[in-house]
């Protein structure tokens with residue numbers, strides 16, 4: 001019998017929770033939530049899901065912004081979320097550039113392994129939501145269920161095809177949350193899928 005996955009959801013940040021920018025998100029002012037994304041996190045929490053972020057932040061490694069700026073962005077997120085009764089339990093991030101050859105930069109699964117260790121959970125079947133192929137690839141490497149949103153780079157990612165088998169596609173994080181909570185967390189087979 002397959003085990004029921006723990007009630008966790010892992011989210012990419014840029015393009016999923018907040019608006020993305022090719023110029024990087026470098027300040028709290030530039031950190032602007034996507035419509036409905038914070039409400040989606042609160043709804044997931046209400047349905048019993050713990051929400052954790054796993055985000056590549058190579059802007060740190062490139063010297064575009066400091067850790068203090070990243071912390072300030074996340075303070076803004078936590079504050080806005082708290083007003084809605086929502087919370088993110090942890091933000092995991094990779095500060096490295098591709099040239100660093102680290103184990104945590106997605107599509108490597110290092111951050112997800114850190115989440116598994118920190119919370120003492122198996123990730124098999126846990127949904128991972130991203131707007132880039134590398135988010136889904138990192139998730140699939142540790143047995144997560146891949147979910148692509150069309151927000152951020154998501155539509156472009158969808159147009160490029162080659163998504164991992166079983167990837168489910170949602171308009172945005174709110175649509176994903178409605179899907180997951182509407183299922184009562186039962187993780188039924190996809191109603192529509194790509195790949």
Ligand SMILES: [Mg+2]
Nearest residue numbers: 012014015131
């Ligand atoms: Mg992204």
Ligand SMILES: [Zn+2]
Nearest residue numbers: 094102104105
């Ligand atoms: Zn890294």
